[in-house]
Amino acid sequence: MIVFDHASVTYPGGVHALKDISLEIPDGEMMVIVGLSGAGKSTLIRAINGLVPLTDGDVIVDGVSVRKASGDQLRRLRSKIGMIFQTFNLVKRTSVLNNVLMGRLHTTGTARSLFGWYKPADVEIAMQALERVDIVEKAYVRAANLSGGQQQRVGIARALAQEPTIILADEPVASLDPPTSHVVMRDLQRINRDLGITTIVNLHFLDLAKVYCERIIGLRAGELVYDGTGAQADEGVFRDIYGRSLTADDLLEAPSLT
Amino acid sequence: MNGTNNAGPPRESRPRRPSNAKRNVAFIFALLVIVGSVLSVDIKYERLVDLPAGIWLVVYKMYFERGPDLSYLGVSIEHMVQSIEIAWVGTIIGAVLSLPIGFVAAKNVSSGIISNVFRQVLNGIRAFPELVLAVAIFIPIAGLGPVAGALAIGIHSVGTLGKLTAEVVEGIDAGPVEAARASGGRWVQIQRWGVLPQVLPEIVAFWLYRFEINIRAAAVLGVVGAGGIGFIVQQTIVFGRFPLAGTALLVVIIATILVDTVSGWVRRRIIEGVETRRIVDAEIEQPALVDGSAA
Amino acid sequence: MTVAAGAESRRPAKPRPSLAIPIGLVTFAVITWISVSREFGIDLNLGELAENITRGARILVREDTNPADRGLLNPNWVFLTETAEPMLETFAMAVLASVMGCGLALPVSFLVSRVTAPNGLVLSIGRAILSVIRAIPDILYALLFVAAVGVGPLPGILALLFFNIGVTVKLLSETVDGVDPGPIEAGRASGATGMQTTRWAVVPQILPNYVAYSLYVFELNIRASTVLGIVGAGGIGRMLYREYGFFHWSNVSVIIVELFVMVFLIELVSIWLRRRLV
Numbered sequence: 165m166i167v168f169d170h171a172s173v174t175y176p177g178g179v180h181a182l183k184d185i186s187l188e189i190p191d192g193e194m195m196v197i198v199g200l201s202g203a204g205k206s207t208l209i210r211a212i213n214g215l216v217p218l219t220d221g222d223v224i225v226d227g228v229s230v231r232k233a234s235g236d237q238l239r240r241l242r243s244k245i246g247m248i249f250q251t252f253n254l255v256k257r258t259s260v261l262n263n264v265l266m267g268r269l270h271t272t273g274t275a276r277s278l279f280g281w282y283k284p285a286d287v288e289i290a291m292q293a294l295e296r297v298d299i300v301e302k303a304y305v306r307a308a309n310l311s312g313g314q315q316q317r318v319g320i321a322r323a324l325a326q327e328p329t330i331i332l333a334d335e336p337v338a339s340l341d342p343p344t345s346h347v348v349m350r351d352l353q354r355i356n357r358d359l360g361i362t363t364i365v366n367l368h369f370l371d372l373a374k375v376y377c378e379r380i381i382g383l384r385a386g387e388l389v390y391d392g393t394g395a396q397a398d399e400g401v402f403r404d405i406y407g408r409s410l411t412a413d414d415l416l417e418a419p420s421l422t
Numbered sequence: 423m424n425g426t427n428n429a430g431p432p433r434e435s436r437p438r439r440p441s442n443a444k445r446n447v448a449f450i451f452a453l454l455v456i457v458g459s460v461l462s463v464d465i466k467y468e469r470l471v472d473l474p475a476g477i478w479l480v481v482y483k484m485y486f487e488r489g490p491d492l493s494y495l496g497v498s499i500e501h502m503v504q505s506i507e508i509a510w511v512g513t514i515i516g517a518v519l520s521l522p523i524g525f526v527a528a529k530n531v532s533s534g535i536i537s538n539v540f541r542q543v544l545n546g547i548r549a550f551p552e553l554v555l556a557v558a559i560f561i562p563i564a565g566l567g568p569v570a571g572a573l574a575i576g577i578h579s580v581g582t583l584g585k586l587t588a589e590v591v592e593g594i595d596a597g598p599v600e601a602a603r604a605s606g607g608r609w610v611q612i613q614r615w616g617v618l619p620q621v622l623p624e625i626v627a628f629w630l631y632r633f634e635i636n637i638r639a640a641a642v643l644g645v646v647g648a649g650g651i652g653f654i655v656q657q658t659i660v661f662g663r664f665p666l667a668g669t670a671l672l673v674v675i676i677a678t679i680l681v682d683t684v685s686g687w688v689r690r691r692i693i694e695g696v697e698t699r700r701i702v703d704a705e706i707e708q709p710a711l712v713d714g715s716a717a
Numbered sequence: 718m719t720v721a722a723g724a725e726s727r728r729p730a731k732p733r734p735s736l737a738i739p740i741g742l743v744t745f746a747v748i749t750w751i752s753v754s755r756e757f758g759i760d761l762n763l764g765e766l767a768e769n770i771t772r773g774a775r776i777l778v779r780e781d782t783n784p785a786d787r788g789l790l791n792p793n794w795v796f797l798t799e800t801a802e803p804m805l806e807t808f809a810m811a812v813l814a815s816v817m818g819c820g821l822a823l824p825v826s827f828l829v830s831r832v833t834a835p836n837g838l839v840l841s842i843g844r845a846i847l848s849v850i851r852a853i854p855d856i857l858y859a860l861l862f863v864a865a866v867g868v869g870p871l872p873g874i875l876a877l878l879f880f881n882i883g884v885t886v887k888l889l890s891e892t893v894d895g896v897d898p899g900p901i902e903a904g905r906a907s908g909a910t911g912m913q914t915t916r917w918a919v920v921p922q923i924l925p926n927y928v929a930y931s932l933y934v935f936e937l938n939i940r941a942s943t944v945l946g947i948v949g950a951g952g953i954g955r956m957l958y959r960e961y962g963f964f965h966w967s968n969v970s971v972i973i974v975e976l977f978v979m980v981f982l983i984e985l986v987s988i989w990l991r992r993r994l995v
Contacts, residue, residue, distance in 0.1 A: 213906055243908030253899030258921035266900075266917050269909035277913045291436060304440050319903075326907055456816055459809035463951075465871045473875075476865035507752035507759050514749060549980035550973070553856070553944040553954075557961045558789070558969050563773030564766060568759035642856035645948055646958070649759060652856065656948065659860050671857065678852035691737070699891040699926070706933045706991075 165190055166212060166330065166362070170221035173207050173386075181207040183386040184221065191329070194356040194363045196373040196394075199383035199405055205366040208383065209332045212364070213245045214238045226329070243270035246323025246361075248352075250335035252315040256308035260299070260318050263307050264290040267325030293324035297351055313344035320351055331355065333365040337372065342416050345369075349376045369416040370402060484668030491665035498651065498673040504568055505650035506677065508643065509636035511572040516579025516636075517629045523580065524587025524625075525613055531591055531599070541588065548581030552639045556648040568649025575636050575643070582705060586628045589704040590621045627689045631701050634685050641674050776966050785965040792974055793967035800956060800972055804979070806870055807952035810945075811938035814874045818881025818938075819931040826886045830893035832901065833915050851883035855941050859950035870951030877938050877945070884937065888930045889923065896922045932987040939983055943976055 168187040174180050181204045189195055197205045210216035211223050214230045223230040228241055246267070254263050268286040269277055276282070282290075294300040297317040307315060316336060323331050333352060337345035353376050356363040367373045373380055374394040382390030382397075382405035389404050390397070402410055484490060526532050527540035550558075556574035564570040594617060602616035644652025651674060658667035753761040779788035784795065827833040829847060834840035858879050862872030896919055904914030946954025953972060960968040 215902065215906055239908045239910065241908070242906055245906070245908075247903065247906035249899060249903060251899050253897075253903040255900045255918055255921045256897075257924065258917075262917065262921070266904055266909065267907050269904070269913045269917065270907060272913070274910065274912060277909075278916050295435075300436050303437050322903070322907070332906075455812055459812040462805055463809045463813065463870050463874075464806070465869065465874075469866055469871060473866055473871075477862070480861055480865045504759065510748060510752045511759060511761060545981070545984065546977060549940065549977045551940045551944050553947060554957065554973065554976065557947075557958065558973055559773070562776045563769050565769065569761055569766070572759055572761065638852075638854040642854045645856055645860075655857055656860055659864050671853070671861075674854075674857065675849055675852040679848055682848070682852070688741075697891045697895075699888045699930075702888055702930070702933065703926075706929060 165224075165226065166364075167224040168211075168221070169224065171211055171218055171223050172220035173204075173211060173216055174219045180386050181216075182211065185386075185388050186221075187381065187388065187391070189362060189364065191362055192356070192360045193379060194353065194365070194377050195379045195381065196365045196367050196377035197381050197383060198367055198370060198373050198402075200407075201368070203383040203405075204386040205383055206334055207386075209334050209364060209366055212330070212332060213242050213247065239270065243326060244329050246326045246328035246331040248316070248319050248323050248331065248333040248336045250338045252312070252319045252339070254307040254315055254318055254322075257306065259304050260294070260307055260310070261287075261290060261303040263318055264293055264321045264325050267293070267322045270326065289327065290321070290325045293321040294318075296324060296355070297321050311344075312340050313347060316340060316344075316348050317351065320348070320355070324355065328361060330362045330364070333363065335366050335368065337416075338368060345372065345416060352376070369414065370397075370410065371415045371417060373397075480664065483664035484671065488665055490668035490672055492669060494666045494669040495673070497654065498670040501644070501651035501654050501670070502641070502673045502677045505640040505643075505652070505674075506637060506681065508568050508571045508575060508648075508650050509633060509640040512575025512640065513579060513629060513633040513636050515572065515576025516583050516632060519576070520580045520583035520587055521625070523584040525591055525617070527584060527588040528591035529588075530594070530596070531613060531617060537588070541585070544581050544584040544588075546581075547577060548585070550578065552578045552643065553646055556643060557646050561646065561648060566647040571640060571643035571648030571650060574648060575639055578639070579632050579636060583628060583632055586701065586704050587621070587625055590624050590628075591617060594620045623692050627693050628701060630685045630689045630692075631698070634682050637678055637681050641678070776964075779966065785960075785963075785968050787967040789966045789970045789973075791967045792970040793965075794971065796968045796971045797975070800953065800975060803946070803953040803956050804975060807942045807946075807954075808939070808979070810870050810873050810877065810942045810952055811935060814877030814881055814942070815931065815935040815938050817874075818878050819885055819927075819934060821878075822882050822885035822889060823927065825882065826889035826893055827915055827919070829886060830890040832893050832896060832898065833911075833919055835911065847883065847886055850879055851887065853879070855880040856944065856948055859945045859948050863949045868949035868951075873942060873945040873950035873952055876950055877942060880941060881934050881938065885930055885934050889927060892923045892926045892930075893919060929991055932991055936980070936984060936987055939980055 166187075166189040168185045171182055171185045172180070173182040185208065197208060199205050207216050211218055211230070212225060214233065218231045222232070225241055225245070228237065230238070230241065233241060255266075262280075265282055265286065268282060268290060272282060272286065291300060291303065294303055297320050299314055299317050299321065302310060302314065302318075307318060310318065316339075319336075331352070336352065337348050340348060349372055352363055352365065355361055365377065374397060377394055380390065380392060380394050380397050381388060382401065384405055384407060390401055392401075399410065402414075406414070523540055523544065527537050527544060529537045532540075552571075552574045555577055556570055560570040560573040560577075564573060598620065599612060599616040602612040607615070640650050641655075642650075642652040644650045644654065645656045647653065651670060655667060655670045655674070658664070658670060752758040755762075775788070777788045777790050779786070780791075781787050784791075784793045787793065825843070828835070828839055829843040831840065834843070855876050858876035859872055862875045866872055866875075900918035900922070901914055904918040909917070942952045942954075943957070944954045946952040946956065947958045949955065953976070957969065957972045960972070
């Protein structure tokens with residue numbers, strides 16, 4: 165379980181990215197965060213694995229305080245949390261398999277990892293992760309030679325290879341075209357259902373959010389303005405979150421909503 | 423976790439691990455060259471044990487026994503100034519000669535055969551270090567002294583600067599050149615108004631970078647009598663006058679860092695974010711390396 | 718006329734020229750004048766130089782009964798056999814110094830890049846030490862190491878080593894500064910240690926540049942190691958300087974031709990390798 169307890173983040177420049185957020189995310193939930201860019205979605209997600217340090221309050225992940233965790237504790241916590249990025253964040257010059265194996269670094273000793281002598285069991289886990297997102301045939305191809313959608317699936321495989329209990333996805337489809345976006349969202353949904361991994365996704369597109377997620381929370385200027393189901397989230401709710409009416413830019417496929 | 427029915431295609435679809443044979447052959451070859459070098463070099467390995475002590479003793483004698491001899495500061499500075507002057511004049515000689523040669527050596531504004539010939543000439547010049555040029559050519563011509571040093575540095579600089587200039591000229595936007603040709607310009611006019619304005623900032627940055635390198639070269643030319651501070655560093659070390667050598671070395675270090683700082687500042691003013699590695703990348707021609715799109 | 722006047726009024730005033738260029742040009746002229754002057758500078762006199770070139774021409778074409786004493790354009794090929802051994806030493810010195818220097822430079826450049834440095838203190842101290850290392854030219858290192866450990870290839874290799882570390886670390890740390898930070902964030906987010914993240918998120922990104930710079934440094938070493946012998950640090954330089962001292966121009970000529978061929982061949986191999994490996 166993830167608990168936000170009056171969590172706040174103020175950046176050095178004085179920007180209040182998160183203001184006094186309190187929130188509970190039970191195990192196995194698939195939750196989506198919507199909001200304008202700059203509303204604090206990325207900050208909220210990065211507060212969970214400590215990539216962005218809190219300035220007030222706390223986030224408790226499976227009973228561990230992210231704010232009070234030592235460097236070592238934080239690394240152990242992060243090893244249980246997979247992360248997926250808008251720009252995929254793959255090492256483009258190396259093979260897909262090497263990228264996925266980055267998810268096994270946390271159980272690999274320093275000397276072994278420097279020379280790349282991964283244990284056969286770890287390679288097996290990486291291969292299975294690639295099979296789960298249906299891209300194992302590209303295992304020895306350079307990541308740079310893959311399409312955007314394929315790269316994002318490798319990114320998901322890297323997160324899966326950690327054998328995580330939580331997956332954080334920061335705008336996973338923002339760099340992809342609509343059909344590919346659906347493939348990636350379906351992958352995430354499948355992983356959530358089949359493996360019971362708590363999945364938290366930042367999305368800009370509201371229609372996608374409604375299709376794939378039970379629970380939606382809305383952020384506006386760092387504040388929690390909505391927390392409910394996708395079914396309840398109507399036009400009025402979105403006006404609250406966005407501070408304006410919906411436009412075609414807020415939808416992945418303009419005609420599919422309403 | 424019902425992984426079996428969701429684990430995607432069966433294991434047979436996994437690709438075979440690609441072979442590393444080529445890499446291994448290259449690796450073994452490199453290893454042979456290295457082992458051969460270790461065996462052929464005549465190093466008395468027992469001397470390695472005394473190495474740290476020997477180095478420390480020199481440093482100790484220069485700086486800690488009685489401290490560096492500051493009465494030598496004036497003489498050292500005077501010689502270092504001469505080194506800087508040699509580097510300055512040498513860089514100017516290199517810049518003036520390399521500019522036209524670089525244009526002629528660029529494939530896109532010159533013709534194929536001519537550019538190839540000039541490229542080989544530039545590569546040939548680059549093969550000879552300043553000290554070799556000084557000893558074999560310019561000291562016999564100009565006699566012992568700083569003029570020989572400046573000429574040696576100048577000619578050596580033509581090699582690298584010419585190559586860099588050619589690289590930059592080859593990387594220009596072809597539009598303005600076409601425009602200048604379309605308006606009926608002569609070759610020299612096209613170069614002056616279509617090409618030069620595009621490339622000059624970068625080339626001037628190269629000149630400054632070369633000046634920074636030439637400072638280092640000019641600081642050692644003295645060991646063959648071609649002027650500058652190298653002479654007194656060598657004499658003081660050879661005759662065991664380490665406190666004096668310490669002062670001279672200190673002057674070399676401080677002056678070089680000062681010149682680097684000022685020159686680096688001016689370079690950054692001329693071109694936004696010009697890094698040493700960009701300059702070297704241009705010098706060693708590594709296409710597809712920098713853009714990250716290598717397939 | 719009125720139209721023309723109106724048009725003229727709409728023309729913008731000529732922008733005031735930036736002061737940077739005139740100041741730069743004046744500075745340039747002053748430094749150049751000082752540098753070439755007889756009183757303060759190196760006394761560069763083009764007329765005198767032109768006269769001296771005739772003197773230089775003599776060493777090019779000089780004839781003598783002793784083959785070693787002929788001009789530069791008359792290489793004394795018999796001398797070739799004597800140069801083989803020091804030439805090999807020069808090559809071996811360059812190989813060993815390159816391997817050690819580039820091997821050391823990789824971890825060191827991670828310490829002095831903004832992206833991978835463990836902390837700010839290591840970064841600034843490391844950079845300060847490196848700028849001192851880079852400020853000392855190779856031959857001065859050779860002089861110091863000859864004083865410390867005596868003549869021979871060992872001080873030469875040490876001198877090249879320091880020279881290599883200065884060059885390679887500078888180039889490599891700038892490359893590391895410019896890597897895509899995305900994979901580093903991914904590594905941190907997966908619970909990998911800093912060292913593991915550097916190994917798997919940074920090293921693959923810089924590897925092609927590292928190979929290219931290593932080959933470049935090897936080329937630089939070949940050239941540099943040919944002159945270290947002048948101060949007693951091994952290699953062909955000692956023989957070159959000795960023959961020069963005896964005015965054996967045709968022997969000097971042989972060494973020069975050999976140097977040229979070696980540098981040329983190595984450059985060819987290095988270009989080929991770069992194309993293949995990268």
